[in-house]
Amino acid sequence: MPTQWVTLLSDDGYRFIVDMEWAMLSGTIKSMLSMEEGSFSEAESGVCKLQIRSGQVLEKVVEYLQWHARNKNRTEFNIKEFERKIPPELALELYVDAMTLTAGLWRPTFWKV
Template sequence: MSGDFVKLVSADGYTFVVPRNVALQSGTLRSMLDPTGNFTEAETNTCHIQYRGVIVLKVIEYLAYKLQYLDTSSDEIVEDFSDRVDPYIALELLTASDFLEV
């Protein structure tokens, strides 16, 4: 079971269990979970992300959105993710997206 899901822990202690293929959409998480890297994260399938839970939640939501449209031409995507982002968290989300390479 643990092979299919990974645990993402936010700075304020929220835990998110997400499918591995969703988490792997992020470059940083992919490196963390890379079994050849010998990181603790890869062994325990748990990644600590130093952002607030609300940010991590939104990032995970985006990762799922990204995975869903992975093979769709950009023109055909009608669902606009920016409708789902509260402007209040936009700046923090920007720094998180930069860190997590999404």
């Protein structure tokens, strides 16, 4: 039986143990944890080494995954309530990493593309 927890690692060594349901909201992490033939080693170990340099940024990604999991069934929610918690100095790096991990799940309103 697969574990209900997964460990996410940043390049600078920060480690976050998160609910599998939250992690699976990321298309990238979901692919890494897929148990299909030819799957990644992360599927067996339950540990995902992500291409995120900063533990501070990964912490915000984890907070977003948690926030999204709690709000995904709501018909209306205000993403700005989450975005207000993002320090301006992390915004650009967070945007780049979030787009890689979520495959477009979150397109921040503060970043006009």
